[in-house]
Amino acid sequence: MTSEIEIDTSLEDSDYYYMCQTESLTDSINEHIFENGRRYHTYYGEDKNLLPTDEIEQDRLDLHHQIFLNMMDGRLHNAPIGNKPGRILDVGTGTGIWAIDMADTYEDAEVIGMDLTPIQPVWVPPNCRFMVDDAEQEWTYDSETFGFIHLRNITASISSWSTVLAEAYRCLTPGGYIETAELGCTCYSADGHIPEDNPLRASFDMIVDAMSQIGRTFPQPGVLKERLEQAGFVDVTEVCYKQPLGPWPKDKKLKQLGAMTLMMLEVGLQAYSLAAFTRILKMDPAEAERRVRLATDVAKDRNNHIYNRFYVAYGRKPEN
Ligand SMILES: C[S@@+](CC[C@H](N)C(=O)[O-])C[C@H]1O[C@@H](n2cnc3c(N)ncnc32)[C@H](O)[C@@H]1O
Incomplete structure (x- = not known):
């Protein structure tokens, strides 16, 4: 009898590992494109995550942490x-x-970091590990197996919060906690009104507009709390922090915050604007870059006193 597919009779265990786990998976999840000088991850589709994933972005995320x-x-x-x-x-x-800081802080806990993109370090605490997954698909974790689920700064990529929060609800143990923390994208001024044509406000407004066209909504006061309550969580509390865009506040802590934010503002605006403006609003890349520069100049101008808001909401899965 002849076989339709020729069999490799010298197969070893490592061949299976190579094919099923390592090479094929690693290669495909590393798919990316270079666009306007930045690197974007594309394995889940070009518009899944509109933020770059290159080293510049990784440094920005660590500073933002x-x-x-x-x-x-x-x-x-x-x-x-x-x-x-x-x-x-x-x-x-x-x-x-x-995740690494949490693993260092709670040495008895197992901490798992999940992301679309494998950009996490290899040398991590023994109780920390990372997995590649899409939070908007059914999660691979068993029900009721986490005591705490944390989601921070992922608004720009999430279209279906109800899907994500339903999976979080399923995977939390009864009584377990969830915390969701997101930056808004609205310019507030300590002096009062900011005209619509202020380039910093205009950039924020255009980011909100572009992102909303693909179903991504930045939070306003009360939105995170409402999302958690709609997903079934109880005892929900929302806290709002001010993030000054520049070192203009008198308060020492806010001044330092503002100075740190200004350091990363240009790369941050570029990260949020470039793909959104060129792919969704069909703007010329040079014009998108120009708007980023103009917006950054507004924050650098010490006559302007602008801030954004950062919302943190947490709640509990009911015991019953
Ligand atoms: C702005 S970064 C924030 C990273 C981190 N949470 C922090 O606060 O430092 C957003 C991250 O969310 C990831 N992400 C976006 N959509 C996702 C999804 N559907 N599933 C898993 N990860 C996602 C992106 O790949 C990116 O690493």
């Missing part, structure tokens, strides 16, 4: 998870910096 910590007075979370939170999941972990 420090800014988030400063805003929250050094705390990694607001949810009252106690000393033994059990397993912890960080959804959209980015460079994994929050």
Whole structure:
């Protein structure tokens, strides 16, 4: 009898590992494109994550982590998870910096960072690991296996919050905590009104407009709380922090926050604007870059006193 497909009779265990786990998976999840000088991950489709994933973006995320910590007075979370939170999941972990800090802080906990893109470091605490996954698909984790689920700064890529939060609800143990933390994209001024043609405000407004065209909505006060409550979580609390765009505040802590934010504002605006303006609003790349520069100049001008808001909401899965 002849076989239709010729069989390799010298197969070894490592061949299976090579084909099923390592090479094919690693190659495909690393698919990316270079566009307007930045690298974007494309394995899940070009518009899945409109932010770049290159080293410039990774450095920005790590600096932003420090800014988030400063805003929250050094705390990694607001949810009252106690000393033994059990397993912890960080959804959209980015460079994994929050997950690594959590693993160092809660040595008894197993911390998993999940992301579309494998940009996390290899040398991490023994109780921390990373997985490539899409939070908007059914999660691969068993039900009721996490004591704390954390989602930070993933608004620009999430179209279906109800899907993500339903999976989080399923995977949390009864009584377990969820925390969602997101930057708004609205310019506020300590002096009052900001004209619509102010280039910084105009850029923020265009980011909101472009992102909303593909179903991504930046939060306003109360939105995160409402999302958690609609998903079934209880005892939900929302806290709002101010993030100055420049070192203009008198308060020492806010001044430092503003200075740090200004350091990353241009790359941050570029990250949020370039793909959104060129792919969705069909803007010329040179014009998109020009708008980023004009917007950054507004924040650098010490006559302007502009800030954004950062919202953090946490809640609990009911016991019953
Ligand atoms: C702006 S970064 C924030 C990273 C991190 N949470 C932090 O606060 O430092 C957004 C991250 O979310 C990831 N992401 C976006 N959509 C996702 C999805 N559907 N599933 C998993 N990760 C996602 C992106 O790949 C990116 O690393």
